[in-house]
Amino acid sequence: MKRFANCTNHPIILVTAALLALSGCSGLAGPAPQEKTAPPATAPEQTKQKSVKPEESKPADQQPAPSAKTAPPAEAKPDEAKQTEAQPPKKPPATAAADTEAMLADIEVVAEPASMAVLVNKQRKLPENYTPTDLVFPNVPYLLPKKSEKRKLRKEAAAALEALFAAAKADGVSLAGVSAYRSHTYQKALFNHYVQKDGVEKARTYSAVPGTSEHETGLAIDVSGIDGKCAATSCFADTKEAKWLAEHAQEYGFIIRYPEGKEAITGYMYEPWHLRYVGTEIAKEIKAQGITLEEYLGVVPASASE
Incomplete structure (x- = not known):
C-alpha cells in the first residue's frame, strides 16, 4: 500500500509543480505589459516635449540666440559712424551765411576800393x-570759355596784361x-558753400572771405x-613761365603778390x-x-611782427 501511495502521489506532485510553474510564469509575464502600457512610459515623452519647448523659447531667454538675431543692428552702428566720417553734418545755408556775416563784421573796409594800389587782404x-565799372576782356589766351x-x-590792367603777354611771347x-x-x-x-561744409575756421584756410579776395578788385589774375x-x-614755380614773370612782371606794372618767404x-x-x-x-x-604790398604801404599785420 505504501508503494502504491508513493506511486500514486508522484503524478499529483508533478501536476501540482506544473501548475505552480505555470502560475509563476504568468505572474512574471503580468508585470511586463504593465511596464509597456503604464503611465510612466508616457512620462518620458512629456519630459521630451517639455525639453523641446525651452529650446523654442531659447531666443527670449538665452544669450546666443538674441546675439544672432540682433547681429544686423550691431553691424549698422559702424556703418552709421562711417557715414558720419565720410559725410560730416552740414550747416544749414542760413547758418553758414550768418557765420560768414558775423566774421565779416570784424574786418576793416577799405576807403578807396577803386585805387590801383588798393590793399585787400585778410584784414x-x-x-x-x-x-x-571798367571791366573789359583782355585780348590774351585763356584756359577759360x-x-x-x-x-x-x-x-x-587789361592793357598792361596784353603788353606783358606779348613781351613774354617775344622771349x-x-x-x-x-x-x-x-x-x-x-x-x-x-565761401558760404565751404562754411556750410567745413565751418568758418577751416574754410578760411583754403578760400578767401568775401570782399577780401584780390580777384574782386579786377586787378589780379592767375596765369x-x-x-x-x-x-x-x-610745380609752376619751376617752370620757365614763372621764372620769366618773376624777372619781368614789374616792367608792366604787375607784382608777384604772394612772394616766397612772406x-x-x-x-x-x-x-x-x-x-x-x-x-x-x-x-x-x-x-x-x-617787399610786399603790405610793407610798401606800411600796413603789416600785427601778427606778422609777433
Whole structure:
C-alpha cells in the first residue's frame, strides 16, 4: 500500500509543480505589459516635449540666440559712424551765411576800393556793393570759355596784361590766363558753400572771405603756361613761365603778390602764378626792395611782427 501511495502521489506532485510553474510564469509575464502600457512610459515623452519647448523659447531667454538675431543692428552702428566720417553734418545755408556775416563784421573796409594800389587782404575788405565799372576782356589766351566773366580785368590792367603777354611771347614764353575777376556775389556763394561744409575756421584756410579776395578788385589774375600744366599749383614755380614773370612782371606794372618767404605778412602761401596790377612805378619799387604790398604801404599785420 505504501508503494502504491508513493506511486500514486508522484503524478499529483508533478501536476501540482506544473501548475505552480505555470502560475509563476504568468505572474512574471503580468508585470511586463504593465511596464509597456503604464503611465510612466508616457512620462518620458512629456519630459521630451517639455525639453523641446525651452529650446523654442531659447531666443527670449538665452544669450546666443538674441546675439544672432540682433547681429544686423550691431553691424549698422559702424556703418552709421562711417557715414558720419565720410559725410560730416552740414550747416544749414542760413547758418553758414550768418557765420560768414558775423566774421565779416570784424574786418576793416577799405576807403578807396577803386585805387590801383588798393590793399585787400585778410584784414581789409572791399565794400560789399563794390563792382569795378571798367571791366573789359583782355585780348590774351585763356584756359577759360570765351564769355566767362572770370576773364575780365579793369581796363588799365587789361592793357598792361596784353603788353606783358606779348613781351613774354617775344622771349619764347607763351602764357595763358587761368582766372581773373570774380564778383562779390560769386565769392560769397563760394565761401558760404565751404562754411556750410567745413565751418568758418577751416574754410578760411583754403578760400578767401568775401570782399577780401584780390580777384574782386579786377586787378589780379592767375596765369600759367599755354599748355595749362602746373596751373595754380606749386610745380609752376619751376617752370620757365614763372621764372620769366618773376624777372619781368614789374616792367608792366604787375607784382608777384604772394612772394616766397612772406607768408606771415600776406597771409597766403607762395603763389608765383598770382599777379596783381599796381602800376609800373609801385611795381618796380616793390621788386627792387624785395617787399610786399603790405610793407610798401606800411600796413603789416600785427601778427606778422609777433
